[in-house]
Amino acid sequence: MLNESNLHNYQIRSVQFIIEHPYCGLFLDLGMGKTVSTLTAVEKLMYDYLEVNSVLVIAPKRVAETVWAEEAQNWEHLQHLTFSKIIGTEKQRLEAFHKKADIHIISRDNIAWLCGICASNLPYDMLVIDELSSFKNHQSQRFKALRLARPWIKRVVGLTGTPAPNGLIDLWPQIYLMDRGERLGKTITKYRSTYFTPGRSNGYVVYNYNLQGGAEQAIRNKIGDICISMQAQDYLHMPMLTNNYVKLKMPKDILDAYHKFEKDSIMKLINLDNEVEITALNAAGLSNKLLQFANGAIYDEDKNVYPIHDIKLEALEEIMEEACGKPVLVAWTYQFDRDRIMKYLSKYKPRELKTAKDIQDWNDGKVQLMLAHPASAGHGLNLQAGGNIIVWFGLTWSLELYQQFNARLYRQGQKQGVIIHHLYMAQTHDEDVILALKNKDRVQMSLMNSIKAKIDNYIKNN
Numbered sequence: 001m002l003n004e005s006n007l008h009n010y011q012i013r014s015v016q017f018i019i020e021h022p023y024c025g026l027f028l029d030l031g032m033g034k035t036v037s038t039l040t041a042v043e044k045l046m047y048d049y050l051e052v053n054s055v056l057v058i059a060p061k062r063v064a065e066t067v068w069a070e071e072a073q074n075w076e077h078l079q080h081l082t083f084s085k086i087i088g089t090e091k092q093r094l095e096a097f098h099k100k101a102d103i104h105i106i107s108r109d110n111i112a113w114l115c116g117i118c119a120s121n122l123p124y125d126m127l128v129i130d131e132l133s134s135f136k137n138h139q140s141q142r143f144k145a146l147r148l149a150r151p152w153i154k155r156v157v158g159l160t161g162t163p164a165p166n167g168l169i170d171l172w173p174q175i176y177l178m179d180r181g182e183r184l185g186k187t188i189t190k191y192r193s194t195y196f197t198p199g200r201s202n203g204y205v206v207y208n209y210n211l212q213g214g215a216e217q218a219i220r221n222k223i224g225d226i227c228i229s230m231q232a233q234d235y236l237h238m239p240m241l242t243n244n245y246v247k248l249k250m251p252k253d254i255l256d257a258y259h260k261f262e263k264d265s266i267m268k269l270i271n272l273d274n275e276v277e278i279t280a281l282n283a284a285g286l287s288n289k290l291l292q293f294a295n296g297a298i299y300d301e302d303k304n305v306y307p308i309h310d311i312k313l314e315a316l317e318e319i320m321e322e323a324c325g326k327p328v329l330v331a332w333t334y335q336f337d338r339d340r341i342m343k344y345l346s347k348y349k350p351r352e353l354k355t356a357k358d359i360q361d362w363n364d365g366k367v368q369l370m371l372a373h374p375a376s377a378g379h380g381l382n383l384q385a386g387g388n389i390i391v392w393f394g395l396t397w398s399l400e401l402y403q404q405f406n407a408r409l410y411r412q413g414q415k416q417g418v419i420i421h422h423l424y425m426a427q428t429h430d431e432d433v434i435l436a437l438k439n440k441d442r443v444q445m446s447l448m449n450s451i452k453a454k455i456d457n458y459i460k461n462n
Contacts, residue, residue, distance in 0.1 A: 031411030333394025
């Protein structure tokens with residue numbers, strides 16, 4: 001059993017920062033123990049300083065279900081904290097909401113519901129937002145709900161390792177939930193006009209914003225008094241990390257079919273004047289189709305699956321054989337990826353990461369092949385005890401999801417060097433994603449630029 005003396009110095013600093021700042025952001029790198037730092041601060045504010053009576057934690061669904069209450073059980077000084085998880089059916093959520101506890105935990109998908117039944121007057125002294133970056137969209141229901149509830153909450157803590165996954169344009173909603181616009185402005189419009197200039201646009205629709213000169217430092221100066229930022233490499237002894245890029249080649253007939261499919265798909269977007277307005281929607285749609293082909297199958301408009309090749313499946317099987325029985329965690333993108341892996345590698349008795357039992361069995365070494373979607377296993381889960389090998393079967397444009405998923409194994413407490421295999425098809429859209437991830441590019445502009453380059457090329461050669 002760990003006790004408070006086992007906290008790292010940087011965690012003690014984080015605890016004190018929360019206590020001294022009624023609203024603050026902890027922008028701590030992945031695996032640095034944001035949860036225990038926050039719980040320790042909550043315990044002190046509640047039982048030593050007597051400033052807080054009730055706390056609401058908002059977290060991704062799986063984190064709400066398995067992480068916060070379980071983390072407290074690992075620490076002697078947190079054993080007495082009581083929890084109630086506002087999850088399940090509406091009846092179950094209501095029962096949990098009315099249950100007396102030090103800390104109530106709710107998934108971010110249900111926060112608008114909770115604000116609704118409370119008429120925005122949430123009965124909590126303190127709010128903890130785990131993975132604050134999931135509130136980066138100022139138009140989302142979850143942000144709007146918390147914005148209305150914010151004036152009645154005395155203390156707010158925002159936790160994230162990636163506060164600006166798509167650039168500093170994402171910061172305004174997150175900082176607003178802390179200081180209600182004191183530092184970066186009361187509105188997103190004011191924030192944009194102060195620090196950014198419009199980029200690509202179509203009439204009144206602006207697709208991206210560019211930072212003004214000196215704006216980045218100005219923003220950092222504005223929020224520096226309420227945000228603390230630390231990187232794991234500066235404080236932790238991390239395991240060795242090996243990134244292995246497995247370049248796969250299609251046979252000529254399949255590669256020719258891929259390029260024909262790419263060209264046909266792009267030509268559908270080009271009008272008679274050889275002009276096309278690239279939007280996030282059609283760029284993402286085309287990107288998905290090309291990545292599906294690279295993975296080995298494709299959906300039609302009715303969601304029927306058409307297999308094309310087994311190249312990535314064969315490569316994954318080779319990795320499983322080389323692992324010699326060691327557990328392997330596989331990131332999949334499309335449902336047909338998961339289904340085809342389950343069938344093709346059935347001899348390894350693959351499991352999909354869904355429940356707390358799956359997590360426990362993985363960490364106990366009972367699962368040789370575990371499948372997980374990055375969006376559902378990307379936050380807060382401690383899987384480092386179960387293995388040290390990750391395979392990206394399908395690639396993601398999201399740097400945030402990519403880093404979060406890798407941090408399930410590559411984190412403090414990992415006893416072995418971590419190997420991350422990236423399966424990618426040569427001369428396909430996979431290569432664009434790999435380049436973006438290597439360069440630590442951001443999802444939106446990387447995707448848009450890649451698709452724009454393809455379209456320009458086909459217009460030029462048409």
